[in-house]
Amino acid sequence: MTELLEATAQPTPDPPTPDPMVPRVFRVERTRQDTRDTYTLELSPLDGEPLRFAPGQFTMLQAWGIGEVPISISGDPHGSGLLEHTIRNVGNVTRALVHTSRGATVGVRGPFGTGWEVERGAGGDVVFIVGGIGLAPLRPAILHVVRHRDQYGRVVLLYGARTPDDILFAPDLEHWQDDCGIDVAVTVDNAPHSWRGRVGFVTSLIPRAGFDPLRTTAYVCGPEVMMRSSALALRDRGVAADRIRLSMERSMKCGIGLCGHCQLRELFLCVDGPVLGFDRLEPLMSRWEL
Numbered sequence: 001m002t003e004l005l006e007a008t009a010q011p012t013p014d015p016p017t018p019d020p021m022v023p024r025v026f027r028v029e030r031t032r033q034d035t036r037d038t039y040t041l042e043l044s045p046l047d048g049e050p051l052r053f054a055p056g057q058f059t060m061l062q063a064w065g066i067g068e069v070p071i072s073i074s075g076d077p078h079g080s081g082l083l084e085h086t087i088r089n090v091g092n093v094t095r096a097l098v099h100t101s102r103g104a105t106v107g108v109r110g111p112f113g114t115g116w117e118v119e120r121g122a123g124g125d126v127v128f129i130v131g132g133i134g135l136a137p138l139r140p141a142i143l144h145v146v147r148h149r150d151q152y153g154r155v156v157l158l159y160g161a162r163t164p165d166d167i168l169f170a171p172d173l174e175h176w177q178d179d180c181g182i183d184v185a186v187t188v189d190n191a192p193h194s195w196r197g198r199v200g201f202v203t204s205l206i207p208r209a210g211f212d213p214l215r216t217t218a219y220v221c222g223p224e225v226m227m228r229s230s231a232l233a234l235r236d237r238g239v240a241a242d243r244i245r246l247s248m249e250r251s252m253k254c255g256i257g258l259c260g261h262c263q264l265r266e267l268f269l270c271v272d273g274p275v276l277g278f279d280r281l282e283p284l285m286s287r288w289e290l
């Protein structure tokens with residue numbers, strides 16, 4: 001097992017900048033529109049030092065003069081050195097970020113937070129359960145598994161989007177299914193008549209997914225209600241709660257456990273999370289007012 005863990009070891013993430021409140025400056029090299037409201041930015045560091053991160057970590061991304069928001073890293077942890085962020089345009093800061101011109105700069109603090117620890121799933125089956133833009137934070141973990149595919153058993157990716165137009169990273173999904181030994185199943189909540197695929201919530205895919213619960217590690221990312229119902233369904237099938245990992249995206253400001261914006265009872269989600277086991281999260285997720 002030790003050998004296996006070494007073989008699948010992830011790059012050691014960078015510590016935050018000497019002063020974690022001071023952003024590094026990154027240039028926008030390319031912006032790709034993924035769906036109607038979602039864009040991927042590829043960023044290069046002006047100081048030439050690539051940002052190393054663990055899958056599941058996030059940065060605080062700053063549009064100068066507008067504001068700063070937490071955004072997960074969506075690129076390959078073993079990749080080219082460009083930092084990738086996939087951002088849904090929902091408000092002031094995300095709008096400014098996705099419209100930052102090529103060649104202009106943004107601020108980056110971090111990386112912050114816990115990761116998926118996808119190497120813990122080596123030797124067993126892996127199930128990714130994803131809702132909507134949750135595929136962005138999980139993409140680095142999936143790319144890690146693809147790179148070390150022979151060290152995992154059955155790998156299943158269950159993905160739910162609102163409509164066919166909201167399906168993120170469609171070429172990746174096809175590639176993972178056709179070339180990488182991952183069983184990908186996609187479903188949508190609503191579809192036009194022309195859609196030939198599945199319709200229904202992502203949880204409806206779990207019973208037919210065909211993994212061995214006793215040797216499965218699950219990684220779940222999406223809206224909180226979807227993560228909770230997925231985690232409960234997995235646990236009912238026999239997956240251990242501490243092997244069900246979820247990413248909690250609550251409002252965050254400092255990213256370093258000082259300001260308290262992301263406090264969830266005893267947890268500061270920016271440092272204790274965002275990725276945590278269902279064994280710790282279940283009592284907190286059942287109380288919406290927390």
Ligand SMILES: Cc1cc2nc3c(=O)[nH]c(=O)nc-3n(C[C@H](O)[C@H](O)[C@H](O)COP(=O)(O)OP(=O)(O)OC[C@H]3O[C@@H](n4cnc5c(N)ncnc54)[C@H](O)[C@@H]3O)c2cc1C
Nearest residue numbers: 069070071072086087088090091092093094249250251274
């Ligand atoms: C750890 C972490 C990782 C994240 N990763 C990503 C990512 O990879 N891609 C991405 O697009 N977004 C991600 N988010 C959410 C992102 O931070 C918010 O969408 C962003 O803060 C909205 O800022 P805004 O100023 O553009 O919009 P605002 O004007 O602040 O809000 C616009 C709308 O978005 C809602 N909103 C605000 N913050 C959040 C939040 N944290 N989660 C859900 N809804 C929110 C508001 O309720 C409001 O309805 C992440 C959040 C966290 C905590």
